Amino acid sequence: MTASTDFLPPGLLEHLGGLEIIAKTVVRGFQAGVHRSPLRGAGEDFAKHRDYQQGDDVRYLDWKLYARTDSLYVREFEERSNLQSYIVMDASASMDYGGAGGVAKLRYGSYLAAALAHLMLGAGDAVGLAAFGAEPRLLLGPRARKGHLHDLLLNLERLRPGGQGGAADVLDRVGVAMRRGGRVIILSDLLEDDGGDALAAAAGRLRARGDEVIVLRILTPEESGEAAPDAGLFYDPEHPARQVPATPRQDAGYPRRVAEYYASIAGRLRERGVEYVPLLTSEPVEQALVAWVNRRRG
Amino acid sequence: MLAFGTPAFVLAGALAALVPLALHLIRRRPPARAPLPTERFLTPDPRTSVRVSRPTDPLLLALRMLLLVLAGAAFARPAWVPRARGTSEIVLLDRGAAMASGDGWRPAVLAARGQLLGADGRSRGELVLFDTAAVRVPRRHITPALFDSLASAPPSASAVRYAAALRAIPDAARELRGADSVRVTMITRPRWGGWSDGLAPLRRAAWPGAIELVALPDAPAADSALRDTTPKRALYLADPRDRATAYPSAALQATGWNVTLVTPGQPLPPGAGLIVAAAPLPEATAREIVPRAAGGATLLVDAAAIPSLAAALPWTEPARADSSGGTMWFGGGLRLGGAAARVGGDARRGAAVIAAWDDGRSAAVARRTGAGCTVVVGTRLGRGEMVLDPAYPRVLDRLAHGCPSPGNHAGDDAPLDAGARAVLAGQGGRTVAAGAARAGGGVALGRWTMAAALLVALAETFLAYGRKKPA
Numbered sequence: 001m002t003a004s005t006d007f008l009p010p011g012l013l014e015h016l017g018g019l020e021i022i023a024k025t026v027v028r029g030f031q032a033g034v035h036r037s038p039l040r041g042a043g044e045d046f047a048k049h050r051d052y053q054q055g056d057d058v059r060y061l062d063w064k065l066y067a068r069t070d071s072l073y074v075r076e077f078e079e080r081s082n083l084q085s086y087i088v089m090d091a092s093a094s095m096d097y098g099g100a101g102g103v104a105k106l107r108y109g110s111y112l113a114a115a116l117a118h119l120m121l122g123a124g125d126a127v128g129l130a131a132f133g134a135e136p137r138l139l140l141g142p143r144a145r146k147g148h149l150h151d152l153l154l155n156l157e158r159l160r161p162g163g164q165g166g167a168a169d170v171l172d173r174v175g176v177a178m179r180r181g182g183r184v185i186i187l188s189d190l191l192e193d194d195g196g197d198a199l200a201a202a203a204g205r206l207r208a209r210g211d212e213v214i215v216l217r218i219l220t221p222e223e224s225g226e227a228a229p230d231a232g233l234f235y236d237p238e239h240p241a242r243q244v245p246a247t248p249r250q251d252a253g254y255p256r257r258v259a260e261y262y263a264s265i266a267g268r269l270r271e272r273g274v275e276y277v278p279l280l281t282s283e284p285v286e287q288a289l290v291a292w293v294n295r296r297r298g
Numbered sequence: 299m300l301a302f303g304t305p306a307f308v309l310a311g312a313l314a315a316l317v318p319l320a321l322h323l324i325r326r327r328p329p330a331r332a333p334l335p336t337e338r339f340l341t342p343d344p345r346t347s348v349r350v351s352r353p354t355d356p357l358l359l360a361l362r363m364l365l366l367v368l369a370g371a372a373f374a375r376p377a378w379v380p381r382a383r384g385t386s387e388i389v390l391l392d393r394g395a396a397m398a399s400g401d402g403w404r405p406a407v408l409a410a411r412g413q414l415l416g417a418d419g420r421s422r423g424e425l426v427l428f429d430t431a432a433v434r435v436p437r438r439h440i441t442p443a444l445f446d447s448l449a450s451a452p453p454s455a456s457a458v459r460y461a462a463a464l465r466a467i468p469d470a471a472r473e474l475r476g477a478d479s480v481r482v483t484m485i486t487r488p489r490w491g492g493w494s495d496g497l498a499p500l501r502r503a504a505w506p507g508a509i510e511l512v513a514l515p516d517a518p519a520a521d522s523a524l525r526d527t528t529p530k531r532a533l534y535l536a537d538p539r540d541r542a543t544a545y546p547s548a549a550l551q552a553t554g555w556n557v558t559l560v561t562p563g564q565p566l567p568p569g570a571g572l573i574v575a576a577a578p579l580p581e582a583t584a585r586e587i588v589p590r591a592a593g594g595a596t597l598l599v600d601a602a603a604i605p606s607l608a609a610a611l612p613w614t615e616p617a618r619a620d621s622s623g624g625t626m627w628f629g630g631g632l633r634l635g636g637a638a639a640r641v642g643g644d645a646r647r648g649a650a651v652i653a654a655w656d657d658g659r660s661a662a663v664a665r666r667t668g669a670g671c672t673v674v675v676g677t678r679l680g681r682g683e684m685v686l687d688p689a690y691p692r693v694l695d696r697l698a699h700g701c702p703s704p705g706n707h708a709g710d711d712a713p714l715d716a717g718a719r720a721v722l723a724g725q726g727g728r729t730v731a732a733g734a735a736r737a738g739g740g741v742a743l744g745r746w747t748m749a750a751a752l753l754v755a756l757a758e759t760f761l762a763y764g765r766k767k768p769a
Contacts (some may be wrong), residue, residue, distance in 0.1 A: 094335035190336050223336040234334040245329055246340040257339040268451065 007175035034241065047116045047204045049073040067172055083125040083182055084142040085154075086165065086174045087113045089159060090188030090218075091133035093237040096161035099222035109187040109218050110156045116185060117152050124219050128177070129155050134163030154213035168198035171206060181210035190217050191238075196265040204272035213274040216292075219260060222248075225255020227282075300743075303375030311370015315363040322359055330354075333474065356553045361758040368751035372671040376743040385481050386474045387423030388467060390415050392446075392486035394458030399487075406447050411445040413483050423480075424470040429456040432466035437473065458486070532557045532572035534696070535579065535587075535603070536715030543576065544681030546694060549573075549685070553695040572596045572698050575603035575678055584610075592668030598697055599672070600679040601641045611664035613674040616640050623682055624659040626693070628655045634693040637661075638682025643674075652700055664700035673700030 010059035049062060060074045089109055098104035109145075114122035118128045126142035129152050137146045140148075167188055174184055186208055192199055203213045221227035233241040248254045266276040279288050302308055334340070369519045391410045397403045414421050421440035427433050427448075436445065457625075463484065471480050532555040536543040558567060563580045566587065568575070572594055573587050588610045591597035599607055623637030629652070645651050645663035652673070653662035664673045675697060677684075684690060 032333045096336050097333055189335060191338075222334065229334065230330065232332040232334075234332055234337045234340055236335055236337040237333045238335070239337075240333075242337070242339055243331065243343050244340045246343045248334070248340060251341050251343075253341060254336075256340055258336055261339065 018282055032118065038222065048075045051120065073195055080155075081121070083120075084128070084178050085120050085125050085183040085185065086128045086130055086178065087117060087173060088184060088186045088188075089113055089129065089131045089156070089171055090186070091131045091159045091161050092164055092191075093133070093162055094164075094189055094191050095133070095222060096219075096237060097223070098281065099220035099227070102222075104161075105189055105218045105220060105281060106159065106161050108279075108281045108285065110159065112187055112216060112218075112279075112289070113156055113185075114153055115285060115289055117149055120183075121149050125183075127152060128174075130170050130174050131159055132165045132167050132170040133161060134165065136165060136173060138170070138173055141177065142182070164193065166192050166194070166198050169201040171202035174210060175206050176231065177200075181212075183212040183214070185214045185216065187216045187218060187263045188214070190262065191236075192266055193234055195261070196268065198274060200265065200268040200274075203269060203274045207273045213269075213270055213272075215274055215276050217265075217276065218281060219262075219278070224280060225258050226280070228254055242283070259283070299378070300422065302371075303377065303378050305374055307370045307374035309370075311367045311373070311648065313372060315366040317410075318359060318362045318366070322354075333496045346739070358758065358761050358765065361754055361761060365751055365754045365758060366752060368747055369439065371633075372744055372751055373703055373746040376747055378741040378743055388426065388470045388474075388480055388482045389423065390426045390432075390466070390482065390483070390484040390486075392429070392458055393427050393453040394486075394729070395455045396458060396487045398455075402487050403453050407445055408451040409485050410448075411442070413485075414440060415442060415445070424473055426463060426466045426470055428460075428463040429454045430457070430459045430462060434466060434470050434473070448531060460486075461483075476580040482630075485708075501741065528552055530556055532574060533564075533566060533569045533570040533576045534559050535562050535583070535681075536576040537561065540577070540680070541680070544680070545685035546574065546576065548678045549691040549694045550698065552691045555695075566590070570595060574598045574600070574632040574679070575607065576600045577602050579603055579719050580605035581606075587665075591672050592671040594669040596671045596673060596700065597667070598675070598679075600675045601639075601677050604641065604643075604674065610661050610670060610672070611674050612646040613676075614644045614646055623677055623684075624656045626655065626677075626684075628653045628693065628696055630660075632689060632692060632696060634684050634687050635691050636683030636685075636687055637677045638684070640677045643676060650701075650717060652696070662692055662697060662700070672702035673697050 044126065047203070049065065050073065053062060056074050058075075062073050062075050065071075089106075091106060095106035095109065096104055098107070119128075120127045123143060124144055125146065126144040127140075127142040128138070128142035130136070131136045140152055143278050145152075167186060171186070178184075184203075186199075186203070188199075190196055190199065203215065206213050221228050222233050225248070229253070230249050231245075231247040233243050233245050234243075234248075246254075262278065266278070269276045275293050326635060336482060389410045391406060393403075397406055410425065414423055414425055416422050419442055421437055425435040425440050425444075427435065442477075457668055467482055468610060474480060490535070492740045533546050534543060534550070534557050535560065538559055539560055543559065548560060550557050558570070560566060561585050562577050563670060566583070571594070573590055575597065577588065579587070579648065584606050587597060588607070599611060599613075621640060623640050625633055625635040626637060640655060640661065644660045644667070649663040649665035651660045651662070652664050653660075653675075655661045655676075662675045664671055666672075679694070687693075688724065
């Protein structure tokens, strides 16, 4: 089975066929085929010739013109302006948790990321991939070309959970890597050591640049308290030395404290104009996406 | 059909298998360590252990329970026994000389026929004819005509050796097919001397089941001639101060002996047909009485006098206390209990065992000495509770006539020893069934069950070793 079919089963593609990700914030680019970008670049429509400069891609040299004029010119095209998007995947150790018989959060997030990438690439948007966990990494720059989806899915497949790093560093790097305002989709359980302060701040910085920031919070029913586990000696995978004997199923305060934590983060994010979408791994991926897009359409 | 030799072990194994289950469910154990990324929101639970309400490792628990059940089953001696297919007969028909007397032969043949032939005239088993040797009659020849011809022909003139018949039983049983048990019937006129020859190997290879004995009426005694000619005067050599001499002398007098008490060392009166040596003898006396025995008297030596006459006696060892006494068994069902002590020793070559202890070892032996007879008894004749036994006078009289009469077959007066008695009673060491012994038995599964238990134990070991937290 190829990575594509692994991440995008036919049922999922079928559900997502009529969906569009509609940008809510102002972006500099326009969707391909609808808007034209004032910026020159590698697009489909020829714009003009210019002198060759060192560093230019030799693929764009106009050899016929060189034969006639004995001078090197490169062809410039009107770039089809696309929305640049980054999918930022949380690959910390806590994302390896899947609860009792459920899918791990990292896997669930990968399904989501793959579906979103497919949708965005289908709409002509350039999609990049970043991850954080053991270390912040920009895995793939935003591309809209054919075959990029395969690369992206391959990188998602290679992600291994580990470490306890926060999202703030990688968000800052994404901000630097994106030349203009775009879209940043963060898939994470948001279990940050600082309670999400750095994450909210980094997301705020992106919003200040004009980027659209969406946070898809992924949690299992066991973590949210909907299906809290029975008695056990529990430990945080990101801090395995620390363990607590507890009976979450009989602890009425547990789901309340979890809800309060995420409500706090959601509040801080929304204050900064960041879209916060809580998801549970018990919910089918396509169903979650449909519900989310419908909410966006309002 | 699965059968168990000791079914109680199966029950014990099943009950033992409940122990790990109970321990598994009853005991409290520390909670299992489990990841939970939202651990920071938990409130520590003061309980440090939880009761296990359901098996946490069903496979390991099942293996442990299975191990105990298999171990119990292995100890229960399981066997796969084919469905019962009836009982076959083995008839041992005595055709020795004793069967000819008193018109015993024809009833014996008819009894064998009734035992073996069914209503359709077909044989239900095997027929073994025996005297000094045993011959198995081929199954196809066992017909009504065979029994007619047997009844019309006289039996042989040979003595009987029951040992030969017993040895033939396993061979005959191997020929039986289609039956899962065998009933052995011996038709004979009991001549207990027939047991003596070859009983030692029989103890090792005796038929494990009981043997039904069809005893024909006994023929008139053949040794009466010797009794009639026995002199009735007896000399009793013992210390007159020994009060124990009173019992044997009185018993001998009760059976018709005229007993004279003689102190060892005094001259022996002439003409006695029986000399009883019941005390240590001076050398002169010893030298005197041995020729008396060769001259036609019977010399009866008890344990106290054996050392004085050791070289001249048909006894292998000097008198030495061996163990506590017991019961002496003589031929013809005569027995004497309550002997106080016995001495070690056995019959020399040429001597006949005329009495045996419970364990089959020799209690009394006899050997002809010229015209007379020498009898040795491995115990003190006047000691112990045996003097109070009603059979005491008869026993002394039997000892006084210890040597077989010339017309008798060798060993006819020999006792039915312990091995023979065990074979007849089905109580021998190798007895496995009373009344009927299994032929072919079944397939013993004890070793296979134990092997299965060992495999389960290995699997349990590997599984438990592989578990991070064994249940």
